[in-house]
Amino acid sequence: MTNTALITGASSGMGVEFARYHASKGGNLIITARREAALQKLKSELEAKYGVTIHVVALDLGSVGGAAALYEAVQKTGETVKILINNAGFGGHGVHIERQLSQEQAMIDLNIKAVVSLTHMIGNDMVKSGGAKCSTSVRQQDLCRVPCRQFISQPRLSLRPFRKLLIKSCEDEASRQLHFAPAA
Numbered sequence: 545m546t547n548t549a550l551i552t553g554a555s556s557g558m559g560v561e562f563a564r565y566h567a568s569k570g571g572n573l574i575i576t577a578r579r580e581a582a583l584q585k586l587k588s589e590l591e592a593k594y595g596v597t598i599h600v601v602a603l604d605l606g607s608v609g610g611a612a613a614l615y616e617a618v619q620k621t622g623e624t625v626k627i628l629i630n631n632a633g634f635g636g637h638g639v640h641i642e643r644q645l646s647q648e649q650a651m652i653d654l655n656i657k658a659v660v661s662l663t664h665m666i667g668n669d670m671v672k673s674g675g676a677k678c679s680t681s682v683r684q685q686d687l688c689r690v691p692c693r694q695f696i697s698q699p700r701l702s703l704r705p706f707r708k709l710l711i712k713s714c715e716d717e718a719s720r721q722l723h724f725a726p727a728a
Contacts, residue, residue, distance in 0.1 A: 546597075547571040548623040550666060552605055552614075552658075553632030555582035562629050567594040574618055574625065576601040577632065599623065605632050606654030611661035618666065624673050628666050630659045 549566045553559040555577035563575055567590040575583050580602035587598040601617040604610055618625060633655045636643055 546623070547626050548574065549627035549629060550574045550576070550618060550625045551629045551631055552576050552662070554586065555579040559629075559631040560586060562631060563590060563598075566627070567596045567598070570594065570596060571627070572597040572599075572623060574599045574601060574621055574623060576603060576605065576614055576617075578602065578604050597623075605658045605662070606650055608653075610653075611658045611665065614662060615665040625666055625670055626673070628663065628670065630662065632658065 547566075547570070549562075549571055551559055551562050551566070551573060554563050554573075554575035556579075559575075559577065563573055563586060566573060573590070573596065575586060575598060577583055580600065583600040583602055587600050590596060591598055599617075599621045601614055603613055603617070605614060634651060636647060636651055640648065
């Protein structure tokens with residue numbers, strides 16, 4: 545069985561680097577983000593360089609039903625996901641009450657709802673198949689308190705209790721939780 549990773553937010557930044565690293569180790573990938581052209585470019589690069597199989601799923605994970613649509617697309621690939629990297633996300637800048645409410649809600653939909661939903665769906669399958677390795681990217685700015693701008697990082701930080709619950713619920717399984725916090 546191959547060591548397949550599902551990486552969200554794989555069209556730029558850390559998501560691209562996670563994909564490159566996993567492919568360099570011979571692992572297959574399912575990569576997802578909104579920008580299909582960037583995903584297809586990454587797919588071509590990694591398949592040519594490492595000879596791995598890469599599936600591209602272009603969608604908006606933060607949209608209503610986005611996590612369920614991704615889960616369905618993953619099932620159609622026939623791959624068994626062994627590693628889930630929840631990397632997709634964005635932050636806001638400015639004072640919370642001065643920002644557009646729709647932007648704040650979109651941030652919560654992607655940074656919290658999608659992570660919880662996807663981890664539940666994919667994680668359940670991963671544990672049934674003999675082990676799970678999940679990660680959630682935590683950016684350096686998520687760990688800092690910024691006066692009058694605390695909502696920038698709150699969505700990712702609010703996942704701390706969820707991560708602890710996930711670890712507890714899988715502690716008898718061959719599961720691991722990883723959290724990345726690269727320097728800014």
